[in-house]
Amino acid sequence: MTTVRAPGAPAEPVLPVGRGWTAALSLANGAIWVGWFGPLQILLASQAKDFAPGAGMSKESLLAWVTGAGAVVSLVANPVFGALSDRTTARRGRRTPWIVAGTAGGALSLLLLAGAGGPWSMAAGWCLAQLTLNAAFAAVTAAVPDQVPRLQRGAVGGWLGAAQILGVVGGTGLATAAGGITAGYVACAVFTVLGVLPYVLRYDDLRLAPEDRPPWSWRAFVAGFWLSPRRHPDLGWAWLTRFLINLSNSLVLLYLLYYLRDRVRYDDPGRGVLVLTAVNSLTLVATVVVGGVWSDRVGRRKPFVVWSGVLMAVATAALSAWQTWPGAIVAAAVLGLGFGVFTSVDFALMTDVLPKAADRGKDLGVINVANALPQVAAPALAAPLVNDLGGYRTLYLVAAVIGLAGAVLVNRIHGVR
Template sequence: MTDLRRPPHAPASRPRVGRLLILLFPATAAMYALFNGISAVILPAQVEAVDPASKVGNLALLNTLAAVATMVAIPLGGALSDRTRSRFGRRTPWIAGAAVVSAVACILLGLADSLLGLIATTMVLWFAANLYSGAITAILPDRIPDDRRGLAAGVIGMGTPAGVVLGVQIASRMSQLTAYAVIAGVLLVTTVLLLVGAREGSARGLPLPVRERWRLGERLRSFFAAFAARDFRLAFASRFMLFASYYVVSGYLFYTLQDYIGSENVPGGDVAAAVTTMLTLSILVWVVVAGLTGWIADKVDRRKMVVGVSALGVAASMTIPLAMPSWTGMLIYAACLGASIGTYFAVDLAVMSLVLPDADSEGRDLGILQVATGLPQLLAGAVAGALITWFGGYPALFVFGSLCAVASGLLMLGIRSIR
């Protein structure tokens, strides 16, 4: 019989996995639509409208504060929901509450017309939305059997590019306040469908984890206790290196096309349109690959190997612009990167869920692993700037990205507890 790895204090009720995944996909896509539609399109325009002369510095400030909020909120969402006991379950109250706060913060951000207002509302929105992320991601170890984790991770992985496309389309085709309202509405509707259509079992009466004495040092050691497990450390380091690779390169894609490939060498000399073309190609390949890889990884039971090889694929993709510094080379790079990242996202979350050492704190520990995504994003700008300035310009970005991806793959392959 398949071992479901149910945490000893988890609610016993499990809806059919198919129904849960069908409803989890739009909720995940809505979450990423919020993140990407706002950060990529709406917020930069707002920042420029408030103070055009200082837009670069102000946007960098907002992005830094948002990254800090992200790194605090994701593990906190998991940790708080781990210890919640209600008739609606452990995760549901936090998912519902964070969705409502996020929707309200969206509207307030749409009305903000000063830098202070943008800072305050962005911090609230990013904290609430990432609290939502931490709680909703914990559904995976809670309610998905081991032998379906790859499929579930693939569904969540496809929600990322679907959300990117949805969010950018909403943000670019509607007025500012309307776009915020639609994004908020989509998040609320998809959350209600998930929570009502795939109800979580009651958590009332379930025992709470043993409470530690309130000493700051002990609480901190307890919160980061998962790092005592070797495979958890390797998974965290692998994820950190992969996303360091991705964000350092992708964050300067516009300038790479403009200065490294040359504006005159992209179609029509339109760098913005060229970036859109590359992202669209990458996402299309990503969606196709992610839809197949999770299922295949479950069937062959080689999730660790698939994630490790996909990281090495990212490394190989980043050598293409070095060998072919042309528009054609960048298109080949975008397609190969999309395939590799799609493979990674399809299985990575399943691997992360299988290295969690404490069944009572799976939400918290999965959230800590997600910090390995946010921390590289926070550091990427400074690292990329240093590489470009001190190590030979834009080619240094691809060399750095390739080396980080190789390190990620090797770290992943070092995990012993899963195949």
């Protein structure tokens, strides 16, 4: 087993991590995203189409209800498991036990979804998948500020972002190519497990000595999840900008399958989603690592986040104005360019504004609420926009305005250049 040299848990890391460590952590991150996005892009939508007539609602409403319920679970799970990992004194370290347990639970949850017989079992399976996979994701994310120096975080964030989007593509591809809903869930579950093994088997985690763990108090534990924007304004603005840009992106993705089927009239919408995801991924991969490395070298974060957000808003507006298959391809490509830079540099920016080293897992979990909360807000916002207020043209125009607002508000962060 290879040991990564790093300082104790509360300290800021100073020794660079190696390529092997970065590659293994990135693969684990991508595997978790396979477990999420195979269902989100293809499988849940397909099940919603099958179950909606018996549930007495539209496929759009059923999908929104299930994904929204899962997102509520994610809102709670990510910061809670992050906080628990901060306090973990296991022999294998603070983060690794949660990566292992969360991945195993996530795989079992996907297998339960494969056997879902109706909307209630579908919702229960997805909520359980969100609970367990968020335990693993919270621990993977916290490993970065634990072990990566500040001036290397843009690059590491870039590789994590590349793995994330490849996980989205891989999950979509597995769900599409498997040949059915059950086979799709099984394929995603197997890949999720295999993807985390190199990291947990090869690399040691940082350990927290029992005497360094603070005394347990329910009141202090719960109170710790409130990070006051007054006391930590940079963190507050960073959280808001991430929320708005992710909300815009969630609005784009939520009904993409239905957009291609009902508005673009694409013959095979499932294949269309896969093609658009692949195009988006190619352009994202072209910028995600480059953007992170460039940000590290110039020592600046905000300009990269601002202009990537603006570019994404322009691409989203194109989906509103140019509702054709070529328009969708162009928009997917431009979104990838912007989201690549945003993914790596925003991650580094977030780690730069963390208030307290000892609470990295919990604080990153609170920050990651800005990733999960849009999944709750997007269905509630998107359904009336599509059904009652102008359809997909209005949906994507609103999404563009929201994303642009997030890009502009990055300038309110003063402690990071």
